[in-house]
Amino acid sequence: MTAARPARAAVPAARRLVAAFLTGVLAFGVAGCDDGSESEAQTIRIGMLTVLEGSLQAPGSELRDGFQLYLDMRGGRLGGHPAELVVGDEGYDPKVAVESATKLLEQDKVSAVTGMINGGSVAAIHPLTNKHKVPIVGGLGRPALTDVAYVWHTNLISVEPGVAMAPFVKQQVKRGSVYAIGPDFQSGRDELRGFAETFTELGGRLANPTGKPVFSPFPVTEDFGPYLDEIAESGAAAIYCFFDAQNAITFVKQYAKSKVSHLPLYAAGFVTEPASLPEQGDAAEGIYNGLNYSPDLDNAANREFVAAWNAAYPGRVPTSVVMASYDAAAVLDRAIAAAGTNPSPDAINTAIGGLGQLTSPRGPWQFAKTTHAPIQKWYLRQVRRDGRALTNVVVSELATLGG
Template sequence: MRLPRFAPPRLRRPFAAVVTGVLAVAAAGCDSTPAAQPQPIRIGMIANTAGPLQAPGYELRDGFQLYLDTHGGQLGGHPAQLIVEDEGYQSSVSVASATKLLEQDRVSALTGIINGGDVTAVLPLVNQHKVPLVGALGRPELSDVSYVWHTNLLSVEPGIAMAPFVRQKVKGTVYAIGPDFQSGRDEVRGFVETFTRLGGKLANPGGRAVFAPFPNTTDYRPYLKAIADSGADAIFCFFDAQNAIYFVQQYAKSEVAGLPIYASGFVTEPGSLATQGDAAAGIYNALNYSPDLDNAANREFVAAWNAAYPGRVPTSIVMASYDAAAVLDRAIAAAGVNPTPQEINAAIAGLGQLSSPRGPWQFAKDTHAPIQKWYLRQVRRDGRTLSNIVVSELATLGG
């Protein structure tokens, strides 16, 4: 498979065979190896390798890889092997990938996963095998998180964080729209429920958000015409990657181009923003990370990223995948020599506060998702380029 143009030359290799560390004979079993010696450890990643979510799929991989490259190719003192399998656009693909990783590759942990619905789909396998899933993007709320941890966010949170600001700024009605898959429905629901609870009113007919078919919608002109017909005073949206590019570019050429857009931060992440260009200028968005955050961990992270992947801007997905590796590093080290997946899972529960490029955070006991700050960003010109500039803090969510 040919990698997209934004991948640096040194990464032109098969997506499903990303390997870090030493694949020693001991990985297959070697009776002469002392039991006390740290053995190679396998981590399985599920991420999109093609299609409209390919870009965040590569960000998941590259964020995790950056941590390994800057930590001697090891996790918890063990040579680490990262095995990447496709997430696809049907849950059956994710389940097949998880089955391979758990039963054939016998990984000690899973990570990645872009669509929150796929987290739900693989959960029975995770619980059956008692292997921790340290996800690095969003997911829905779950009733059983015994073996589920997430280093990025719950999918409802970007909308929850943004809603009070929109309620303050917009005196009229807001039209809410997103893609019709689990994460899209969750992201928009978080906004709608919070915004209406605060007294805000939707312009959507019947007060119900609109969802475009995913992943194949490329023409948003009918939806933009519906926004115009609704008389909305502003738009709230969540889209990601290629769909975000289509929506923002078509919005800028539509009759609603004068309406302000408030969004989940994924709408204007750097991979999309580079193509959206001036069409995205002025968009306010909410996210848990921005590369211009001023803290020591972020400065070190951004410098390492820029050295490894010049020309690419680190995103919240990159950051959270980097943090997923950091979580596993600390947990594996704390779990003892050659720990079982169950011992690694127990060690994650005891990690406490973690240092991160986003700032300090920790897992909430009830959700196993981060307690963290959320930031208001706006797309503004920074020199000759457009960037998501942090305007202020919005809230701390997750506690």
């Protein structure tokens, strides 16, 4: 297991200074309080579980850096308190996440836990955070949970990308069936279930031989040839997929060279995130995908957020993962400020429930009372060329989900 460490050490001082220069950028409208009593204020530790090596290194780094950007823009403070981000290894097995979470909760005494790429990690540590009455304020996806008293998510429920995209795919594929494929881990199964259930409820038909999505072993699949051959044999009129990071790069490139390259490929937005597009190249051009954020959204909060990110991390395009982790920090900033002079994790959790509507780079959103996940707009994007570079361009709104 990678030892927990303060994430500030991972951010070059020059970048912190650039970001600190932008402290006037308050994407959530209300910043944390600062009464000038820093020497007396309680230091707040936030634990982050993420993946910083292997096939999910890119989104893992984005989780860390999005949260850190918010801290750097506010002088390393949340809710008027000095704040420290302590990073633990999420790993690729929920057992690793539990081990890391145990250290964060029992040794580091964190006031909240954030991050987590795999929804299985959220489910695995959930009993532990409930026991300690410490909120999870996650910045990526998670599965549906029956008890969300201490669970809040600033990005999405894992089924939602497929739910948002299914009506558009049904509209586009007027005749024939759609082959659905994704990786065999918790988030992958959730993502494809959301699409398959919604698509078939709308009268669509899956081309998969079993009538259910096909899942490739994760993260070890490097050859998608057998799956692409099966798609060809299925008679599908189109393909819908969810993959992320290296799997997304590999699948899209192999699809473009396969015998089914003439079929339209529709996707969850994570398939064509900016870190993957340079390697996917021409193979990604034209792919329609759905997500809750795009860096070209035209609103004041997003313009400020993108400017701050570009100043701190030149050459890297902000993603939905960056945005949601930034928003997780903003949620904690406001909640900690509202939770009193020496806020306990339980008080912070209560304060989150009273935040109401929030202003974000994605547009206005709020936590749903029943799921504690965002009620938010979803956007249809298409990969298009901007000069030599490929980028996701917002085409239209898909739906408002949540609640």
